[in-house]
Amino acid sequence: MDVVSWLQTCIKNNVTIKESGDVLLSDLGEVKKDAATNIAVGSGGEKYYTILDLYVLWLAPSGSRGAYIKLTKQYSCTAVPAPQVQSTLAYLRGETQTIPNLDSSAPVDKVSGGVATKRGKAAEAAVEQDVVVDGKYIRKHEIVHINRNSVLQSGKHNFGDVLRQIKVLEQRKAKEKSASGSGRSGDTTKYDRWQQRGSTHEDTFGIDLLATSEPVKKVAAVPVKKTPKRVVKTPIIIVPKAGAPVTLRNAKQFLEQGVLASAKQGGAKETRVYVYHTVGDQKYKYTLVDDPAQVGNDWDRVIAVLALGKEWQFKGKWKPSSSPADLFKSYCGISFYQDNPPALLKQWNCTPIRVDPSKPQINSGAMFEFWKVLLTWAQPRFPNLAIA
Numbered sequence: 001m002d003v004v005s006w007l008q009t010c011i012k013n014n015v016t017i018k019e020s021g022d023v024l025l026s027d028l029g030e031v032k033k034d035a036a037t038n039i040a041v042g043s044g045g046e047k048y049y050t051i052l053d054l055y056v057l058w059l060a061p062s063g064s065r066g067a068y069i070k071l072t073k074q075y076s077c078t079a080v081p082a083p084q085v086q087s088t089l090a091y092l093r094g095e096t097q098t099i100p101n102l103d104s105s106a107p108v109d110k111v112s113g114g115v116a117t118k119r120g121k122a123a124e125a126a127v128e129q130d131v132v133v134d135g136k137y138i139r140k141h142e143i144v145h146i147n148r149n150s151v152l153q154s155g156k157h158n159f160g161d162v163l164r165q166i167k168v169l170e171q172r173k174a175k176e177k178s179a180s181g182s183g184r185s186g187d188t189t190k191y192d193r194w195q196q197r198g199s200t201h202e203d204t205f206g207i208d209l210l211a212t213s214e215p216v217k218k219v220a221a222v223p224v225k226k227t228p229k230r231v232v233k234t235p236i237i238i239v240p241k242a243g244a245p246v247t248l249r250n251a252k253q254f255l256e257q258g259v260l261a262s263a264k265q266g267g268a269k270e271t272r273v274y275v276y277h278t279v280g281d282q283k284y285k286y287t288l289v290d291d292p293a294q295v296g297n298d299w300d301r302v303i304a305v306l307a308l309g310k311e312w313q314f315k316g317k318w319k320p321s322s323s324p325a326d327l328f329k330s331y332c333g334i335s336f337y338q339d340n341p342p343a344l345l346k347q348w349n350c351t352p353i354r355v356d357p358s359k360p361q362i363n364s365g366a367m368f369e370f371w372k373v374l375l376t377w378a379q380p381r382f383p384n385l386a387i388a
Contacts (some may be wrong), residue, residue: 086365309342
């Protein structure tokens with residue numbers, strides 16, 4: 001496992017990472033803070049972030065650039081530029097498979113024998129001896145961090161000894177039981193009026209000795225109501241027809257890959273577009289339309305409206321109302337803009353998100369912000385929709 005995969009696995013599985021001197025510790029192993037990654041600083045590919053740089057980025061408070069810069073000075077590490085923060089964090093969390101400054105051809109330090117190092121087999125062979133490697137002692141009797149495997153280990157015994165002792169005890173009990181049963185010379189059972197003639201309730205002439213004189217009342221069976229099968233429907237997002245940075249022509253590539261093409265570079269005009277978003281190991285499908293008439297009787301599936309910032313967008317058959325202020329009480333309102341956000345968005349309870357076809361790093365972050373705003377708003381409100 002390389003050091004980047006080590007950090008991704010720790011973040012994804014909420015594995016605690018601790019600091020000890022010049023290494024980072026977790027149940028998955030130990031990594032030197034200066035271990036090199038394959039994520040380049042800038043576009044030249046001459047310098048690469050260390051694992052400490054990425055760890056401090058993940059450790060910093062979300063949304064506070066000032067606190068992050070202060071933290072990098074405290075750790076004396078390289079800060080990730082603001083336009084690359086969201087995409088780098090998404091890559092570390094496993095939400096995306098690649099980022100623009102990922103150099104797959106660059107060498108990455110590995111986690112070998114619990115420590116990320118470039119020393120190779122020579123250092124691994126020296127672990128069993130008290131020797132010095134790169135100016136540091138590798139001790140023969142080093143302390144093993146307790147985890148679910150090492151907790152069962154012992155200096156004198158292993159878990160197989162415990163199983164053998166349990167088996168011996170079971171055999172001893174079976175032997176004692178057999179000896180006590182065969183050693184009896186007669187029936188020494190104490191007198192018990194309920195056990196005479198080996199009787200049960202069936203042997204007492206059909207009389208239930210534990211019954212009362214009260215007549216038995218028949219209780220009618222209560223019918224069991226079958227729980228109706230949950231029907232999961234595909235959510236719908238309504239986008240502007242034209243005049244906006246994101247329409248049906250370029251929405252699929254933007255919302256799936258974070259790549260924003262202009263209206264001229266976008267694909268052919270379609271009546272509806274299907275967009276897929278992956279959360280964890282599950283892929284979810286969304287339907288995009290630009291005409292409210294296409295929704296038909298499925299307004300219960302509409303979760304969001306991409307606002308243009310113009311009132312004429314809401315002319316037609318909108319439900320529950322053609323008033324934008326009322327609409328955005330029922331649906332998540334998001335507006336993509338390039339220069340300045342429309343003034344009406346504040347009155348409509350819409351979230352403005354900036355995009356720019358000429359700046360890919362901004363568009364990538366805008367894509368992640370869109371899904372974060374949408375899922376946070378829609379998940380508790382639409383339990384019967386396949387949102388995430």
